[in-house]
Amino acid sequence: xxxxxxxxxxxxxxxxxxxxxxxxxxxxxxxxxxxxxxxxxxxxxxxxxxxxxxxxxxxxxxxxxxxxxxxxxxxxxxxxxxxxxxxxxxxxxxxxxxxxxxxxxxxxxxxxxxxxxxxxxxxxxxxxxxxxxxxxxxxxxxxxxxxxxxxxxxxxxxxxxxxxxxxxxxxxxxxxxxxxxxxxxxxxxxxxxxxxxxxxxxxxxxxxxxxxxxxxxxxxxxxxxxxxxxxxxxxxxxxxxxxxxxxxxxxxxxxxxxxxxxxxxxxxxxxxxxxxxxxxxxxxxxxxxxxxxxxx
Numbered sequence: 001x002x003x004x005x006x007x008x009x010x011x012x013x014x015x016x017x018x019x020x021x022x023x024x025x026x027x028x029x030x031x032x033x034x035x036x037x038x039x040x041x042x043x044x045x046x047x048x049x050x051x052x053x054x055x056x057x058x059x060x061x062x063x064x065x066x067x068x069x070x071x072x073x074x075x076x077x078x079x080x081x082x083x084x085x086x087x088x089x090x091x092x093x094x095x096x097x098x099x100x101x102x103x104x105x106x107x108x109x110x111x112x113x114x115x116x117x118x119x120x121x122x123x124x125x126x127x128x129x130x131x132x133x134x135x136x137x138x139x140x141x142x143x144x145x146x147x148x149x150x151x152x153x154x155x156x157x158x159x160x161x162x163x164x165x166x167x168x169x170x171x172x173x174x175x176x177x178x179x180x181x182x183x184x185x186x187x188x189x190x191x192x193x194x195x196x197x198x199x200x201x202x203x204x205x206x207x208x209x210x211x212x213x214x215x216x217x218x219x220x221x222x223x224x225x226x227x228x229x230x231x232x233x234x235x236x237x238x239x240x241x242x243x244x245x246x247x248x249x250x251x252x253x254x255x256x257x258x259x260x261x262x263x264x265x266x267x268x269x270x271x272x273x274x275x276x277x278x279x280x281x282x283x284x285x286x287x288x289x290x291x292x293x294x295x296x
Contacts (some may be wrong), residue, residue, distance in 0.1 A: 103153040110190035148172035164252035178265040209244035257296030
């Protein structure tokens with residue numbers, strides 16, 4: 001990349017406006033750096049600048065396709081430019097930390113579905129960010145404390161037919177909690193697959209629930225360190241026991257064409273068990289399925 005092209009990129013970068021929802025974060029980072037200049041050493045000041053640079057760099061990649069494409073041509077940072085195709089909201093201030101990543105779906109011919117998913121992802125994460133800012137200011141007004149939130153996504157399945165996207169949020173105050181959401185897309189028909197749409201009727205709720213209970217008991221029997229809140233596994237649990245899944249329970253379809261049911265941290269087990277997932281044997285639900293198009 002020659003000097004002329006770099007200068008063009010610089011000029012484009014400098015002309016990019018900062019979105020309203022992030023502008024005050026950059027300003028606040030700079031203002032805080034100024035107020036505490038006499039108290040911080042040079043490393044601290046560099047840290048403040050680094051936060052602003054990360055924000056601006058992320059904003060640039062999202063707003064300017066030209067800059068993102070050009071950066072991808074630079075061998076040293078090619079992988080970074082390709083990964084940062086989502087938006088990111090970040091705050092790093094003393095005992096407060098937020099790192100919120102927004103996934104983006106591209107390449108669907110069904111633009112209505114694509115736009116709907118991307119709008120949902122952006123809305124969810126904007127609300128998460130705004131909630132964090134409100135909680136942070138409230139905590140500061142009441143003497144301060146520790147507060148953190150992080151969110152991101154993971155591609156669970158990506159094959160010729162299925163795209164399953166998992167989105168996670170970890171909230172940290174005294175302890176941490178993890179919540180999950182999933183979207184499973186038929187890439188060929190370009191439709192969103194829901195759990196009820198896989199089955200003939202709602203009898204799947206009981207069938208899947210009973211199988212999960214059985215799996216819980218078997219896992220606890222095989223490993224004494226595992227605990228699920230289910231009856232019939234020896235010592236009765238002190239918390240509310242798992243009875244059945246929700247009609248729209250979290251799920252995804254894995255690369256083997258198996259249905260995977262997911263529970264948030266603390267939903268069916270103690271926190272140390274984390275997010276709990278159960279692969280449902282196809283033979284258990286075969287009579288309930290509309291077809292074997294997705295579940296093999």
